[in-house]
Amino acid sequence: MADMLNTATLNQLFLHARSHNQWQAREVSDELLRQLYQTLRQGPTSNNCCPARFVFVRSAEAKQKLLPALKGHNGEKMLQAPVTVIVAWDSQFFEHLPQLFPIYDAGAAFRNDPQATFVAGLRNSSLQGAYLILAARALGLDCGPMSGFDAEQVDATFFPDGRWRSNFLCCLGYGNEAGLRPAGPRLSFEQTCQVI
Structure with missing residues (x-):
């Protein structure tokens, strides 16, 4: 069994991490995006089905294509962020199951x-x-x-063949802490959990 992560790591991942709305003018490299995928792809999914697909929207042209689908201030956030990821899923993900899960024909389901x-x-x-x-x-x-976006518009623009479908968007970069609001409250253990 692995050791518990130290406090600094838990702070970076969870306890002090925040959802950012404003961004520094710092580039996110292709190498870092590739490292990001190599890291996240190890996370478990049912029968190792791995349906997610990631479109890293970085160029000015791609951002302008995404902009009309965003609601409220989300357009400003996306334009300022170095990268915005369309987290999508492949509606034919099961075609890859013989490679990803060769134990039996999981795609039959x-x-x-x-x-x-x-x-x-x-x-x-x-x-x-x-x-x-x-x-x-x-x-x-x-x-x-x-999640404040028109998924049908994103899909029509970026996935016109209908195979991939958008789930949510995520801006990536180096946040500007001046744009952070106070952290919102969270529900207590007693409000949300049962041990039975």
């Missing part, structure tokens, strides 16, 4: 069941999106996850 495919794709890509946030923080990046 999904090939003719759109509802099972939707549930597994959304659930596991959400897990992978959370791994992205933790991996980014572990690599020294700040994150600004967003």
Whole structure:
């Protein structure tokens, strides 16, 4: 069993980490994005199905394509952030299961069941999106996850063949702490947990 992480690491990943709204003018390199994926891809998914797909929106042209789908101030955040990731999921993820999970034909559960495919794709890509946030923080990046966007518009613009579907967006970069609001409260253990 691994040792418990030290306080500084827990602070960086969870306790002191914040969702950022403003960003420093510092680039996020291709090498760091590749390292980010290499780190997050190790996170578990059911039957190792790995349905998440990641589109790193960085160029001015790509940002302008994404902008009309964003709601409220999310457009400003995205334009300022060095990178915004579209965390999506592949609706045909089960095609890769012979490679990812060769133990038995796990794809049989999904090939003719759109509802099972939707549930597994959304659930596991959400897990992978959370791994992205933790991996980014572990690599020294700040994150600004967003759900205030028109998913159908994003999908029509970036995934016109309909195979990939957007789940949520996440700005990445080096946050400007001057733009942070006070940390919001959290529910207590007693309000949210049961030990039975």
